[in-house]
Amino acid sequence: MELSQYLEVFIEESKENLQTCNEQLLELEKNPEDLAIVNEIFRSAHTLKGMSATMGYEDLANLTHKMENVLDAIRNEKIKVTPEILDVVFKSVDDLEAMVFSIADGGDGKRNVTEVVAMLQAIEKGESVLPSASNEVAATAAPDMKVSMQYEAFEQTVIQQSFEQEFNCFEITVSLREDCLLKAARVYMVFEVLGKLGEVIKSHPTVDQLEEEQFDHSFVIAVVSKEDARVIEESIRKVSEVEKVSIFELTSHHLQINLNDTAPERKEIADKGQEEVQTPKPANNPAKQTSPTSKTIRVNIERLDVLMNLFEELVIDRGRLEQISKDLNNPELNETVERMTRISGDLQNIILNMRMVPVETVFNRFPRMVRQLARDLNKKIELEIIGAETELDRTVIDEIGDPLVHLIRNALDHGIEMPDIRVKNGKPEQGTVKLKAYHSGNHVFIELEDDGAGINKQRVLEKAIQKGIVSEDIADTLSDRQIYELILASGFSTAEQISDISGRGVGLDVVKATIESLGGSITIDSTVGHGSLFSIQLPLTLSIISVMLVEIEAEKYAIPLSSIIETAIVKKEEIMNAHNQRVIDFRGKVVPLLFLEDVFEVPKDSKEEDLYSVVIVRKGEKMAGLVVDSFIGQQEIVLKSLGNYLNDVFAISGATILGDGQVALIVDCNALIK
Template sequence: MEINEYLDVFIEESKEHIQSLNSHLLELEKKPENIDTVNEIFRSAHTLKGMSATMGFQDLADLTHKMENVLDAVRNHKLQINSDIIDVAFDAVDHLESMVFDIVEGGNGKKDVSNLVAQLNAIEQGESIQGINMKEKESVATRESTRIGSLDQFETTVLQQSVEKDFNNYQVNVQLDEGCLLKAARVYMVFEVLEQLGEVIKSEPIVSELEEEKFENDFTILLISKEDEDTIKQKIMKVSEISQVCISQFDVNQHAVPAQVDEEKDGSDKQLSIQSKEDINNDKNNTKNSQLTSKTIRVNIDRLDALMNLFEELVIDRGRLEQIAGSMKHSELQETVEHMTRISGDLQNIILNMRMVPIDQVFNRFPRMVRQLAKDLNKQMELSIDGAETELDRTVIDEIGDPLVHLIRNAIDHGIETPEERKQKGKPEKGTLKLNAYHSGNHVFIEISDDGAGINKEKVIKKAIGNGVITDEQVATLSDSQIHQLILESGFSTADEISDISGRGVGLDVVKNTIESLGGSIRIKSEYGKGSLFSIQLPLTLSIISVLLVEVKKEKYAIPLSSIIETAIINKNEIMHAHNKQVIDFRGKVVPLISLHDIFEVPSEQEDETFHSIVIIRQGDKMAGLIVDTFIGQKEIVLKSLGNYLTDVFAISGATILGDGQVALILDTNALIK
């Protein structure tokens, strides 16, 4: 059997089973007497074991086998579920997930799980695991904390050459504080420091796992530098929430991989598909059941991307045909083009729906995260999830996970109070965190709300003035909503003052930037002492969007319809001036005007026009009026990037090709309003 042929399927199904283990363990913790839940966990572990053994990932198979033994004892009433068993089971699932991600990164899925196996064995035999948890766990952590794995040939060569050029090779182990919440942010700051002192060659765990916080409280970095150990240590210790830094000289010769390596070749083939008669029968039944109930197939996302790219070209040609048919006024051609337009419209909906995935793929990791954070912070927490079936484009789903994680962590750490504080305020000791998603028009809304401490406006204002975000004079003009939005500004990302304003705003500017890069927005509502609500608005898809085409002299621009309130033609006499800016009175509100002539420096002759065409746009609670020459009309266009050579072009988010072959630039309304 060609293993690589089935690797992608193995990885995807393993992720699904791991998620199933997580969600069912959470259910079991709430209802430990529910044997049906135990059976579901057993089935997932059993299937994962069989798949892993067949693919040759023996460490994965062995660990799931040990889990299976414990679960079998529970469902046969030989063991009773308690918090210790749940904690060890969650640890086992974390290790399984880590091994799967190692396979995704091209590794062999190997991991030292001896301590975990010892705990599972102790549970199965009815022994206490406390000694293992305290003593042996510490020794395992110590043993792993100073370990850098084998080096490849390139890494070995770089390290050897650095020694020849009088550089030092250091192994730097960094220990984070217990309960550190923004671990990924701390890792990033440490890497920033080290990259100023030398060159980072390797990390353990790998960078992707560090970014996703798939590690305990320590990580190790291999560094080439001419600085001494004390200097490096002092620089790292300036990063907050670092408890310890251990630096040692790294001997490259002890870690280099021999040229010819054939990892455990002999004997491994014999282990690929060893299953008991009972296992084989179970697998046959599972296969039969899945064939009866499943009407879905797995399609690689790259194929869907390729299909979308081809359809985007079809949309461009469709626009060209519509234009030609309109100019020729040929009845049969027009009828054919109209039919093609209807068919391609249906095809567009089908392709977009194929790319849609439930937001549950993001939401399903939060219950486990909330449980662990509540436990670490000694808080009582109840997570409520609604609208998990709401669908979003895959490209949006891939990007929205990290901002949501950040907002949820923020709510738990700095929003929800401790049981004692809540009791003093007359609140239930158990805090509530709600996650809600729903469709509205061409957008999806995601809401994260808590019944915690809320946002202290006075502290927000004080900090905003101190950081130069606003002035004393501006304070009186700000509404409550505008004050709450201030915590999303970059001036609030001050790590040294995390305790200020309940920690709200630490890194929230990154959340805001990520959401806005997806064409979305974020709004905040809060009542001090009662809680907060963060509302995120996102487009359903990023590939094909509806726009209003406008013309400025001979240049065409596309304005996303989702940002437009309405269009208007105003008399020049209606334009007023305030703070050296042109403004108009729009339905009782003062709206600033922005001339696209001036913004994009469009060459034109001076004309004394009596009337102006205006497009009123909105972003959050801010509005602006764009002055254009002509309204062309509404179109569905294909969003194309400007490429690597035209990055960070002000107020332009991309381009599109029109039916006549002309290129229209797509306006970034967020940048224009700012």
């Protein structure tokens, strides 16, 4: 049977089953006596095990089998659910996810899971186990445990001869810090240390892969040495950037088990897997069969991208036809073009809807993350998710995950107070973080609200002045919201000490930059003692946008409608000067003017105008007036990138081809408003 054709389905199904495990484990933690939840997790794990075995991913199937044994003991009431046991099961799911993502990236799905297997086996036997003591667990693993690496015949011979000469043989798992920059250099230093203590037999990944940094943050080395495990561990820990060292001692018994792998058990797994893969959904996911008539297919996002590109070309040609129809003024041609415009509009909606993905695909990883971070910080925090069904374009979804992770970590670390402080201030011991998504017009809003300590305005101002972000004169003129938004400035941080939780001193400027690169914006509101609200505004899609076309001399520019408040005609005498800047009074507010012919260095004639055409644009609470020669009108256009060679052109976000064949540059209003 050719299995490669099922690989994509296997990866998607595996991700869904692991997500179910994550969600149900969080529910189980709240209701540890509810065996129905355990059964749901068991079904997902069982399906994953069968599919993995059928597809030939034995490591994945074996770890799932060990986790399944623990779940089986829980549902048969042989083991009681505790936070410590759930920590180990969560760690198993993490390893399974890493294996599945490895397969998705073209890898073999192999991973060193010695520690977590030892802990699962200890739980199964009724022994007490703490995840924090994983080093000790790995070093004293159950005697029937398999080694994590497969050894060739000559390597087995070397190990056997080493035992005969009274050498020790260890499998050492070394984990580097996640922010380690020169991983290959650290690997070299570890090998150098081990070379002085004994002889390296094997590594996983291979030495070549390690040198090319083709690994995440952990690697496994087999070493023969006269030294004991403690000496080896202490020596490796002296290498900088090494976060964790786990040592597992090999014996002849372990090697024998590794060689004579339990074939009957593997065959049984494979047999069960064959049954399940044929009909995975009906047998194991009854909850998802809400609509028996609903039929869906999985479509690769690349195909949708191609479809979108073809449709974009159609929109450009539609614009050209509209222009020709206007010039010729032929009734029959006008009618045909109008009909084509309506149909292509409907087609556009269908294609955009096909690309829409619920934000829950991003949101569903946060409950697990909040649980773990709350435990790390010794805080009690509940995450409330509202509007997870809200849909966004897939390209936006792919980019928004990291900024949200950063904001949530920031809220947990800096926002929510410690339980004793909350009680002292008359608040509930448990803090709440709300993550909300909703549609409004052509935008999606994502809000992150916490009921924590809020933002200390004075402290933010002092830090901003100290860092040179604002001067003292400007600081006195800032509104509350503008002060809060100073925390988004590059290099800003009020943390007394750097922590791993909220970004190791990396400011929220990265979040702001990512959101603005998507054509969105972020605003902050806060009340000291009551909490903060971060609001992100994002466009529904990035490829086809509505713009106002304007003319500057012989050149045409497009200004996105999402940034425009209104257009106006301003008399020459209404323009004033303030701080070497030309400004106008717009509805009681002083609005600076930007002459786009100067910004873009458009060749111009020297005649003075008595009337100026102005487009009033906004970024958050800040406004500016863009002075142009004339307005052409509103139009839907296709946003095209300028390519790699022109990716840093100031205040230009892309270009489009108009109906008459001309190219119009698209103005980036966010870059123009400081």
